Amino acid sequence: MQHHTLRPFVGQTSSENGNNPQASVSEVMQYVARFSIYAPLRLLALMALCITTFTTTAYADHDGQVHDHDTNIAHSEQFLVTPANKSISIQTTSDTSAATSTSSGDAIQQFVAGDFSKRQAMLSDWPGSVESLDSLVEFIANDELYQGNGGQTYLLNKEDQLFTYPDKKETNDWPSDLSQITLTNALRSALIFGQAKVKLASDKPAQRLQAVEILADNIDQVDPAIIMIAAGNEDNAKVQKALTALQARIDFKNGDLPTQIAAVNLLADSDNPQVLVDIESALAADNLDASLEAALIDAESSVSRRIEISTWTGHIFTGMSTASILLLAALGLAITFGLLGVINMAHGELIMIGAYTTYMVQNFFQAYMPDMAGWYLLAAIPAAFLVSAVIGMIIERIVIRPLYGRELETLLATFGVSLILMQLVRMIFGAQNVEVSNVAWLSGAYQVSSSLVLPYNRIAIIGFTVIVVALLVYLLNKTRFGLFIRAVTQNRQMARAVGIPSARIDMMAFGLGSGLAGMAGCALAQVGNVGPDLGQTYIIDTFLVVVVGGVGQVWGAVLAALGLGVSGTVLEIGIGAVLAKIVLLVLVILFIQKRPQGLFALKGRFVE
16 A cells, blocks of 8 residues: 555656755655554665665666767767767767866866876867867966866966966965976877867868968878868868868878879979978989979979068068057157157157056956956057156146257256156066066967968057058148147247147147157057166167158158168168168168258248
8 A cells, every 4th residue: 555655656756856866865755754653663764765766766867868868969970870889888988078077177177187098088089179278288388287286277387476277366375296297299299189180170260270280290190081081171262272282292202203293393382481391301312303303493493482472571561560660659759849849858758658558557457357358458558648648748848848949958858857757667667577468369460371470469550550640640630739730830930920829739749749659659568578668779760760751740750660660670681680770870861961851841931
């Protein structure tokens, strides 16, 4: 009777609390207690034990069936031709791995906690994302990945700051047995090809292109079958071209004579420096076939010419980015020098203030808005402009205005201001350089070809400079404030006579020029070091741009910055940085002797 009564009870418990066997056991015990007055105590205890075992087993079996069903659906295509028993075994291992991943952390934490065999297996079939594998490669390359007590993961940077992982919070609780994660040759090889395998399976063409580059760097260990399969499944033209070139390099190394000649003819269109090395090595060999030697000579000439074109294109791009920085720094000086006739030796320090403002904005975002830290640069640009503009207007009001018409005293006074500003920065921030990190969306580079890579931050600086120049031209030519600046620059007495407040225009124009210098500092912080001596590096080149371009002339400053930036970069390649500076100074002196007014002269009836 009791047995008949308990069967529906067990079924009801399994359906209502199917995911909570502990609740089912509790209800069973309560139900058994109701019959304690009808059955002996030992019999009831035995029944409770049997029912508990039955309920737990039923729940585990039910959960395993559901889980296996979901896994079979997810992996049906992968194991379509695998025997059923083998498929189930592999899927169970995959499920166990997924459960371990959830319970023991992300893939990097599992890698750190694992032994040699587990690490090798993980690298052969990485369970995490492509980004996590890239992070692992970066951590190991920078010697930052460490293991603590019990297998915990830590990051140790070059400043000996220890951070927990994955939250990356600094900690002072150093484990007693902190050890660095290093790789044996076998693990390093597994890491290389594991990274290539994961990237090659990515749905992003850029990731697949990186995989081809990784395989190309380890071409002697690449299985040609992998390249053939990848090329057959590839639908992106750029990746397909890279795979074809890689296959041609493999054929050239391992193929017969006709295959080698065909591969050399294909590689003749390449601009990869490694291809040129392979061709030169082949030409240095003895007893070359005449047809192969002729093909190699033609390919060497073609590849060398393409590499040279790419190299000079890169040099010109670097010169343009340098010219953009010089132009940003010189625009403000062109306005103040042209309007006031003041040689502002503190202009370089205003650039430095803009860079340090960028540093402060970055720290503010990291401390109070960490979720928005990747966008701090958008707030740093106006902040750098405002801070430098305010400081510039203060300098104009207190230092420069009482010395109008006294050029030598003004030069000495602004030089003293520059020394004061540098010392203040040293007192506040220290004499060492501070770190301004690149935002994520400006990190990396655009690869035009194998020998030409354009960094995103320099592309952004060029675009930013174009926008600033366009806005400045609009301000000077299409607004009332710009009209006043041009009027005071051309004829101060006549501008005063018609009611233009020249004193206010002087202060606002000086603030505008100082703000432009601050934005130049913000741009410089993305490509160079930020320190107290930052402004001294660019002040001379800035004055050269203004003098060559013409006092107060925006378009003259643009042309002068392009000329000095590109020519300076080209000369540095040929004769070195020091001699390049000397040659540029000599050329500028000769130019000024022939054309003292610069490229563009001021127009007006009376110019002071």
